[in-house]
Amino acid sequence: MDLFASDLDNTLIYSYKRDIGTDTVCAEVYEGRQVSFMTKRSRELLEKVNQTMHFVPVTTRSVQQYQRICFGDTWSPHLALAANGGVLLRDGVSDPDWYKASCDLIAPAEPALQQAEDVLEHDPNRTLDVRRVDGLFVFTKSADVPHTLARLRDALDLTHVELFENGVKVYVVPRMLNKGTGVRRLRERFPEARVFAAGDSLFDLPLLAAADTAFCPDALDYTGQPGQTVVTVSPQDGIFSDVVLDRLTANSR
Template sequence: MIVFASDLDNTLIFSYKKKNQCQQKVICVEKKEEKELSYMTQIAYNTLQKLCQKIVFVPVTTRSIEQYQRIQFFDKIEYALTTNGGILLRNGHVDKIWLEETKKWIASSEKELQKAIYLLRKDNNICFEIRIVDDIFVYTKSLQPQKTANDIMQKLDLNQVFVDTNGEKIYIFPKILNKGFALKRLQNLLHCKKIFSAGDSHFDISMLQQSDVAFWSGEQNIVMKKGVCHHWQQNVVEFGENVVLEIEKYINI
């Protein structure tokens, strides 16, 4: 089995805010209350659809289940990893065995996650509700995200959790919860012959390192564990399209 495990936002899909960067025909793949939110170029969409006849496409996202399910591809996706890999969806339904295993893996982090919530509630820079996403990790936003992150890292047990930022967003994850670990679990489940992957942010690096062929648009260089990494610093519209076109070349060799 050949798998294409890919991040979604700013990798395969791009937001309405970046639509004006695209001179090509686009297809809307996400709506919320009839408002169009995310797109793919028609070339990327059609190429991915063709690829799915030959390989298994697995979205791997930090989005919650609800946020992921707003995205509508051409067919029902058989496998999808949401919530930073903590949840596996099979044909749109939560795989209960996977979730039970996740809960066991992250159980030791629960105390620190609750402590993080307590600390965030006392932080005057927090400008968004504090969420426990799918009962797995903590998410909020801060007016001074780096200060918020630094402050709580000094008070949390970083052997149990890790704190991350992305713009104004603040994440507190169980230490073991990352996309690379999720992909390794999926590899054991599906007995993958070869894995392609794509990503744009530091959330994706562990997943890319777990792959045979990776596509990366971030700034830093990635040290791969076994495979090869194509490092393309392109805008999100070009990157997603070029990734699926390049994988198509690999598959057709």
């Protein structure tokens, strides 16, 4: 079976703040509130995709955050990559060998991660505690993201880590810890499988690059790799998740 390796937030599921119409179903509950949704069409199509391919969520979310997501009433993905690919979940349980290999991969980044934690602890713009997500990368939030990133760039040796932002969120991530590395590691276990990938953000570029066929919004301006098929989706085409899953199910028929 082929693999469908997909980002989650803003790719398959959407925040309650995002307008995806009224024909939706809750995908995530947090502290008693419905915070993420899928379109009903995407939920139905995703179940069909999961019957013909290995659907593998690939997310920067922590394991705990990932486990809040409900894809369907009667099924859940057998495999998932959380923490930017650093954790492989098998039926919701972390694979210890995978995690150890991830820790070994990112070991050169540990000094920079520790320094980033110290810089962020003393950043006056920080609005959230400094977190080491599943022991693999650093995360916090800032009231002045450009200033926080500038402080990090001035202080850190960026040889082994990268800086990312998403709204008020700030990430310091080992360069070897990315979604593409995770998918390439997973491909070793499915050597005959084709990989279809979907993603919407800079975090997803390595994921898209690791696939045989990549789906992305045209606004991402991803141009692809040699020999790769890139399918871009515009807002005029419809909700991104609906369009991607429609095309995947058509491809599998």
